[in-house]
Amino acid sequence: MQTVAFLTPEYPRRGLGYTGGIGTSIKNLADYYINHQVRVIIFIYGSDQNLVEEKEGKTFVFIKQVRRMGLGWWVNRKRIQKVVNAWVEKEKIQMIEIPDWTGISAFIKFDCLTVLKLHGSDTYFCHLDGRKVKLKNFWFEKFAFKNADHVVAVSDFVGKKSCELFGVERSYEVIHNGIDLDKFEASNPDSENSKNPVILYFGSLIRKKGVLEIPEIVNRVSDEIPNVRLILAGNDAFDIQTGSSSTWELMKLKFSPALYPNVNYLGLVKFEGIATLIDQADVCIFPSFAEAFPVSWLEAMAMGKAIVTSNIGWSLEVILTEAAGLTAHPADHEDFAKKILSILKNSSMKERLQIGARSCVKENFQIKNIGAQHIKLLNSKKQSRP
Numbered sequence: 001m002q003t004v005a006f007l008t009p010e011y012p013r014r015g016l017g018y019t020g021g022i023g024t025s026i027k028n029l030a031d032y033y034i035n036h037q038v039r040v041i042i043f044i045y046g047s048d049q050n051l052v053e054e055k056e057g058k059t060f061v062f063i064k065q066v067r068r069m070g071l072g073w074w075v076n077r078k079r080i081q082k083v084v085n086a087w088v089e090k091e092k093i094q095m096i097e098i099p100d101w102t103g104i105s106a107f108i109k110f111d112c113l114t115v116l117k118l119h120g121s122d123t124y125f126c127h128l129d130g131r132k133v134k135l136k137n138f139w140f141e142k143f144a145f146k147n148a149d150h151v152v153a154v155s156d157f158v159g160k161k162s163c164e165l166f167g168v169e170r171s172y173e174v175i176h177n178g179i180d181l182d183k184f185e186a187s188n189p190d191s192e193n194s195k196n197p198v199i200l201y202f203g204s205l206i207r208k209k210g211v212l213e214i215p216e217i218v219n220r221v222s223d224e225i226p227n228v229r230l231i232l233a234g235n236d237a238f239d240i241q242t243g244s245s246s247t248w249e250l251m252k253l254k255f256s257p258a259l260y261p262n263v264n265y266l267g268l269v270k271f272e273g274i275a276t277l278i279d280q281a282d283v284c285i286f287p288s289f290a291e292a293f294p295v296s297w298l299e300a301m302a303m304g305k306a307i308v309t310s311n312i313g314w315s316l317e318v319i320l321t322e323a324a325g326l327t328a329h330p331a332d333h334e335d336f337a338k339k340i341l342s343i344l345k346n347s348s349m350k351e352r353l354q355i356g357a358r359s360c361v362k363e364n365f366q367i368k369n370i371g372a373q374h375i376k377l378l379n380s381k382k383q384s385r386p
Contacts, residue, residue, distance in 0.1 A: 001039050003040075003041065005097070005112075006040070007104065008022060009045055011023045013056075013060075020204065021292075021294060021296070028178060028180060028295075031056075031180065032368070034058065040057075040058045041061060043061045047062035047065060066079060077104070078108075084096065088112045089111065095378055096114055096115065098117065098144075099119050100120070100121040100124075101119065102122055102140060102141065103139075106144040107143065113149050116148035116152070117153075118172065119154055119158075120290070120291070120292035121162065122134070123141050123165050124165060124292070125208060127161070127165055128208065128289055128312075129289060129290050131240065151172040152172065152174075153173070153175075153292075154293035155293040156174050157314040158293070158314065159174060176370060179298045179299060179302055179361065180366075184278075185303070186278075195227055196227045197228050198231060198282050198283075199218060199221070199282065200230075200231045200232075200233070200280070200281035201234070202296060203286070203288075204237055205234050205265075208288065208289050209288045212251060214287060215254030215256075217333045217336045218230050218340075220334065221340050221344070222256060225341070225345075227262065230263045230264070231266065234269070236268075275299070275303065278303045279303060282344060283306045283308060284300040284307045285307070285308050285336075286308070286309040287328075288309070288312075288330065291310075291312075291314050300357070301360060302361045302362075306343045306354055307357060309326075310327065319360075323352055323355070323360075324359075
């Protein structure tokens with residue numbers, strides 16, 4: 001039996017706290033591997049304890065974070081290297097996949113094929129968000145990018161932008177994120193409610209996701225559809241630009257008095273509850289300024305929901321046809337609102353987008369096809385050693 005591993009700071013499992021797109025994409029791929037007789041070992045670094053657990057048919061290895069001033073980063077990397085390589089030898093791991101975020105694999109030598117997955121580094125997101133990246137993170141991420149045995153980018157956009165930002169010309173393979181279509185079957189495909197239509201945003205409440213644009217956008221929708229409801233679900237985040245401990249508190253100030261009573265912020269919703277929320281929505285919105293290849297968009301599309309997204313870079317690789325979804329620039333509040341209104345006011349357009357969205361995922365982003373590309377990568381590289 002072949003064995004693959006993942007090194008990650010997050011994973012969508014009970015008791016592990018907040019999980020973003022990296023964790024979700026790993027779970028989708030890990031589940032595919034398990035269903036195709038590939039053993040999976042998931043190393044979770046930054047943990048508060050050393051622990052090994054067998055769950056979901058996978059082996060979870062928690063690596064405790066050492067708190068030490070100065071060279072703590074070096075000590076922790078050496079601990080990760082030691083733990084992982086012991087498992088490589090014991091379990092004959094052929095390949096380990098590592099996210100590019102903060103360059104965790106810099107200065108680590110693994111005794112198996114090392115695949116760097118470009119989900120979007122701190123350097124990448126700071127660039128798209130118009131912020132200055134921490135110099136330490138930049139150098140770690142650049143070193144990891146240059147020295148990985150193989151690089152996989154979840155979008156061509158993130159691949160090209162990473163080469164540009166790090167000033168490195170190297171090859172990469174594009175394998176998009178994928179989802180299990182069977183887990184996102186809509187039970188309420190026609191959720192239209194003429195009296196109280198529902199707009200849904202789910203994802204982190206953080207500036208780079210464009211959430212501070214949402215009040216201005218939906219205020220305009222509310223002007224024409226007074227009883228429209230807005231549901232927000234996601235982890236509240238610190239806002240680096242203002243220093244506010246809560247992005248939600250910043251958002252609240254922007255809602256009109258007429259709309260605010262119809263706004264419901266649910267906070268963090270567990271992975272298992274997202275599909276239920278999507279099912280209740282008439283339209284899902286994603287006005288993000290910074291993504292690599294967002295799994296949340298795929299989830300909404302897979303459930304046959306009309307969506308309105310940002311039109312920046314990566315979106316062209318997700319919204320492949322006009323029938324798959326509508327796009328607008330997040331800062332163009334008027335245009336974004338018009339796109340939402342066109343869906344809520346036009347049932348035939350809404351139905352066309354519902355069908356087109358699910359068809360787009362079915363034809364291009366099913367995990368069975370995305371996973372097959374990873375199996376092909378594993379088989380083509382299985383004799384390789386750094």
